[in-house]
Amino acid sequence: MKVTEKDVTYVADLANLELSGEERVGMVRDLNSILDYIEMLNQLDTSNVEPMAQVSDRYGVDQSKQGSERFAYANREDVIEGLRKSLSQESALANAPDGDGTFFRVPKVIER
């Protein structure tokens, strides 16, 4: 077993999830089963292989250019409301579970 209940507690903490006792037990089982399967990647020697983080810098761009030069077409002037108008305060707050019309309201931040 790679993942223990202690690991699950630690990772849930990182992910801001609470998880019930029952969920934790299931999570230990499921993560171990998936990670066992994922283990097969270690059959491959990738020591000389570059990682691929995205598709866009590899295909559909001018490969003779380097780095961000490949995306020169996406550059634009840095201006206020450049591509679209910013949301109004009213519209930005419209979906908030709790707000006072000016701010999002949240429970007390400083705990003791």
Added chain:
Amino acid sequence: MVLTHLTIDAARSAVQERQTTALALAEAHYARIQKEDGQIGAYLTLCKERALEQADRIDRMAAEGKPLPPLGGVPVGIKDVMSTRGVRTTAGSKSLGKYIPPYDCTAVLRMEAAGAVILGKTNCDEFAMGSSNENSAFHPVRNPRDLNRVPGGSSGGSAAAVAADLAVAALGSDTGGSIRQPASFCGVVGLMPTYGRVSRYGLIAFASSLDHIGPLAKTVKDAAIVLRTIAGRDPMDSTSADLPVPDYTAGLERSARGLKVGVAKEYFGEGLDDEVRHAVESAIDKLKSLGCEVVPVSLPHTRYAIPTYYLIATAEASSNLARYDGVRYSYRAAGVKSLSEMYRRSRDEGFGAEVKRRIMLGTYALSAGYYDAYYLKAQKVRTLLARDFEDAFRQVDAIVTPTSPTAAFRLGEKSNDPLAMYLADIYTVTADLAGIPGISIPCGVTMDNLPIGLQILGKHFDEATILRVAHAYEQVAQIGS
């Protein structure tokens, strides 16, 4: 003329020629939804007001004799992961159960600008995570061909809506197969474009380097029309490619004669259902009879695609889903006393089991001490998978495979075994990882009369060739029903 049996061109012409109206088309589809969707569950939200307003605009154009745009008056469904201004957009999640976006997804705007009438938002697996649509927080979707079976996922609502004539066409999204696999299960056409071909602006993010928007439709031509409508550079998405968009319908009628079609043995191995194998092999024979040259190719890293996918997709998801904090627009748990309790309980109550599982796996793969062993390793194997396709496409113009190893399975059959569910995507995740386009078209039915899908994969930004092969096959295919 049955108003719910029309293709895009037939519907638009009928409105243009005043044989019917966009309003009548919309009403006919709403009536059918009213009658049929109670048992199918394809829609989560209907937006009748927005639809009828658009229909009226199109009808006035037709009345004035103005030429209608390509989708003029055509009723469509939009997967509920695409933002629609003023219309509830849930991503199939309780955490967005009341979310009303203040802006529109670019693909949605382009559909409406081309005259489409948006009937409503279609059901899906929560945050597009799933292969059966059973992960919707609201209700599952049932396969219109057999109500005891799943429609596939995650774009199950879009596929079922098109299959059951509850929309002429629909938009879906594909991160690991979520357009093509449900298209295959429901017996419709589903196209995932090249990464960067269609803007992702306004698409609720699952895994940003893998997410694609694309059409589900009744015919290959309809898929081509929708693709042309939504494709092309959008300044709101810096990964949308700066390349011209061809007229995908113009090349459709060209013969497939002389095209080289690759067949990779890795897609016909263990786990492939015999009936699916037989149907796909017959389809390959048919392509031969159309003049295609069938060439064996090898994609040697295929078996590593699922583990690679589940590391990269979950790592990206764990980051993307961090935004659901219960503060700005997502669900907040009641009775919380502190900020950290609010985050945790809101996310705990707002997310379903599969979403939590993927956030946990992704967070684990990115956490200190495991990053190199899992996430970086997967990114390197992703390079190998992309190279497999680069090598194969030096020899062939397209590659044909089964879309899914089986036809539609029963509701509940795989819902307690996440790994078995993940393997339903074994033939589709490779294209998402490599960023190449793929289409699924119907190529037969099983003894139980369940649809089987043929997948055709193409080179980056060469949707035209896979559409051409798919269209040629569609013209000669005799699919029982």
